[in-house]
Amino acid sequence: MSKIQMKTPLVELDGDEMTRVLWPLIKExxxxxxxxxxxxxxxxxxxxxxxxxxxxxxxxAKAIKKYGVGVKNATITPNQERVEEYGLKKQxxxxxxxxxxxxxxxxxxxxILVKNIEPAVKSWKKPxxxxxxxxxxxxxxxxxxxxxxxxxxxxxxxxxGNEIRETIMELTGPGVIQGMHNTNASISSFARxxxxxxxxxxxxxxxxxxxxxxxxxxxxxxxxxxEIFEKEYKNKFKTAGISYFYTLIDDVVARxxxxxxxxxxxCKNYDGDVMSDxxxxxxxxxxxxxxxxxxxxxxxxxxxxxxxxxxxxxxxxNGEKTSTNAVALxxxxxxxxxxxxxxxxxxxxxxFSDKLEKIIIDTIEDGYMTGDLAAxxxxxxKKVLDSTQFLDTLAQRxxxxx
Ligand code: NAP
Ligand code: MG
Numbered sequence: 001m002s003k004i005q006m007k008t009p010l011v012e013l014d015g016d017e018m019t020r021v022l023w024p025l026i027k028e029x030x031x032x033x034x035x036x037x038x039x040x041x042x043x044x045x046x047x048x049x050x051x052x053x054x055x056x057x058x059x060x061a062k063a064i065k066k067y068g069v070g071v072k073n074a075t076i077t078p079n080q081e082r083v084e085e086y087g088l089k090k091q092x093x094x095x096x097x098x099x100x101x102x103x104x105x106x107x108x109x110x111x112i113l114v115k116n117i118e119p120a121v122k123s124w125k126k127p128x129x130x131x132x133x134x135x136x137x138x139x140x141x142x143x144x145x146x147x148x149x150x151x152x153x154x155x156x157x158x159x160x161g162n163e164i165r166e167t168i169m170e171l172t173g174p175g176v177i178q179g180m181h182n183t184n185a186s187i188s189s190f191a192r193x194x195x196x197x198x199x200x201x202x203x204x205x206x207x208x209x210x211x212x213x214x215x216x217x218x219x220x221x222x223x224x225x226x227e228i229f230e231k232e233y234k235n236k237f238k239t240a241g242i243s244y245f246y247t248l249i250d251d252v253v254a255r256x257x258x259x260x261x262x263x264x265x266x267c268k269n270y271d272g273d274v275m276s277d278x279x280x281x282x283x284x285x286x287x288x289x290x291x292x293x294x295x296x297x298x299x300x301x302x303x304x305x306x307x308x309x310x311x312x313x314x315x316x317x318n319g320e321k322t323s324t325n326a327v328a329l330x331x332x333x334x335x336x337x338x339x340x341x342x343x344x345x346x347x348x349x350x351x352f353s354d355k356l357e358k359i360i361i362d363t364i365e366d367g368y369m370t371g372d373l374a375a376x377x378x379x380x381x382k383k384v385l386d387s388t389q390f391l392d393t394l395a396q397r398x399x400x401x402x
Contacts, residue, residue, distance in 0.1 A: 003036040004352055007344040010336050011063040012039035013095075013301075015073030016046050017308035021316060022326045022387060023073050026333060029395040034352060034402060035337070040067065044095050046076045050088045057095045061102040064299050068343060071336035072099075072303040073329070096303075100134050103295040104186075106193035107132045108264070109276050109305050110290050111283035112331060114364045116377045119261075120282040126262030128279050131197060132272025133190040136182040139269055144177040152177045182217075184224065189296040191225045194266040195233045197294060199240055206245045207266040208252035221268065222246060280305065285372050287325035292335060302335040304328030321386040323371035327360055330394075352402075359397045368393055 014023055031037055042060035049056055064070040076082055077094040100107070110129040113119075146152075152168040152175075168177065198205040207225055209218035229237075229244050237244060247255070249271060256265065267275055280289045289305035305328060312322040334353035341349030364373060367382030370390050374381035385393060 003034060004346070004348050005036050006038040006340065006349065007346065008067055008069075008340060009038040009040045010340055011060060011067050011070035012041045013044045013060050013070055013072040013075075014041065015044055015075040015308060017074075017076065017310055017313035018316060018322065018324050019074040019304070019306075019308050019329060020045060021313070022324060022329055022391075025388065025391055026326060026330055029391045030330065030356060030398060031333060031337075033395075034398070035349065039071075044073070044075050046078065046082070046086050046088065046092075049075075049092055049095070050086065053089070054092050054095075054098070057098050058102070061099045064099070064103060064301055065297075068299055069336050069339045070299075070301040071332050072096075072301055073332075074304060074306060074308045076308055099301065100293060103293060103299050103301065104189055104297070105134065105293040105295040105299070105301070106190050106197075107134050107272075108193075108197050108292050108294060109280065111280060112288045112290060112327060112361070113283065114288075114361055114373075114377075116365055116367070116379065117284040117288075117373060118378065119284070121257055123258055123260055124282070125260040127283070128256070128261045129197070129201070129203065129264045130272055130276040130279055131190075131194045131264055131266045132276055133187075133267065133269045134272075135186040135190070135269065137180050137269040138178070141178055141180040143179075146171060146174050146177065149173045149175075154179060182220075184220070187221055187224045188228060190266075191228045192232070192296050193294045194225075194264060195229060195237075195244070196296075198242055198244075198264050199233075199236055201264070202240055202242055204243050204245060204263040205266055206247075206252060206256075206263050208247050208249040208271075209268060210249050212248060218268075225266075276305075284376055285325070287328055287370075287372050290328055290331040290335060300336070300339050302332040302339070304332050321388075323384060323390075324387045325370040325372050326387060326391060327364075330360060331357065355401055356394075356398060359394055359401065363390075363393055363397060 014020060027037065040063055042056055042063065044057055044060060075095045078088055078091045083091055108129055108131045111127045113127055149171045151170055154166045154168055156164045194205055209221045211219040211222045280286050286306040291303050291305040293301040309324050312324045315322050334357050338350045338353040341347060368385060369381050371384050374384045
């Protein structure tokens with residue numbers, strides 16, 4: 001069999017710890033035997049980031065802007081412990097944060113479903129994707145803790161020096177005050193990213209805020225979504241046979257528990273933070289959650305939703321076998337290859353990715369899986385595999401199919 005040829009390289013962003021161990025194995029066992037893999041490699045491992053004063057992260061984001069599609073491994077976001085562990089110059093920023101800021105994107109996370117792992121919510125049959133606005137609100141706020149009573153005010157000074165001033169509360173004793181913001185530009189690109197994702201995946205888009213209480217802040221989100229939908233997406237949605245549904249955040253939570261899933265749930269920043277963890281764990285495991293950053297300029301970055309699986313890495317360093325689940329990492333590769341196939345008009349590349357994804361699902365459904373899934377699957381696993389055995393099983397099955 002001749003290998004599938006690629007036209008444009010994928011931007012490959014390597015990472016840290018256990019996922020760095022799995023990364024080359026995935027390429028070597030599952031992709032390179034079948035695809036003449038072209039990548040532009042950026043080492044985002046913590047040592048290289050430290051060595052380059054994090055320039056490597058910026059270069060990688062620029063490369064994604066140049067080529068359009070990236071695939072990223074999990075990376076350490078250093079805290080003080082990591083600074084000591086790796087002898088770092090400083091606590092470098094989160095690479096995901098840096099890349100997100102440069103590509104101006106929305107993060108979409110979607111669980112990978114298998115029949116032998118039942119969602120905790122019985123009615124859920126299809127995956128619920130969560131689209132999280134990753135800018136502003138409580139994540140970029142200012143807070144004051146007062147020791148006494150007094151007047152809490154919110155002040156805006158425009159570029160000409162004119163002030164708008166509102167009283168929040170006359171406090172009669174000590175309290176807490178919070179100020180936060182968002183921008184029309186960011187909300188608009190969030191809305192477009194969600195609508196584009198819905199079209200791409202042919203799923204309905206649900207969005208909710210608390211606009212009845214927050215009549216300026218949350219209502220701006222509601223209005224921008226509505227305006228952009230009416231002007232730019234209504235007809236496209238009609239053609240695709242999908243719909244846009246807006247309701248209140250508490251109503252959406254109640255309704256979500258009674259649906260069979262299969263929609264995109266667009267979430268404001270905080271709602272997305274909380275709800276994506278709930279959705280992931282209700283569907284089974286973080287290792288079965290795929291994630292993609294979609295930018296309004298047509299750039300895509302695929303990754304796994306989980307981190308570097310540090311605990312497993314220390315076992316690995318001790319010479320122990322680990323049963324780390326590589327599914328979300330493999331889906332990052334297949335997602336990126338599929339997107340490359342679509343952009344470069346290489347249907348065989350997309351087809352290959354679909355086949356690999358199907359083999360993963362079939363293998364798990366046949367009872368062969370890593371320990372994290374074996375702990376929650378019914379009927380019980382036929383065989384619990386370590387990280388490498390699982391990849392070898394997939395490779396063997398892939399050879400048989402292709
Ligand atoms: P984590 O890597 O997601 O792992 C947390 C726990 O979840 C693991 O200890 C493991 O549980 C389970 N788990 C996660 N992925 C798994 C997989 N593929 N297979 C099997 N089990 C899996 O989170 P963390 O340990 O809190 O963070 C480690 C590092 O990752 C941190 O330095 C953090 O900065 C970084 N991080 C990076 C990203 C990213 O790059 N996108 C995201 C999150 C965290 P058991 O130990 O019980 O088996
Ligand atoms: Mg969270």
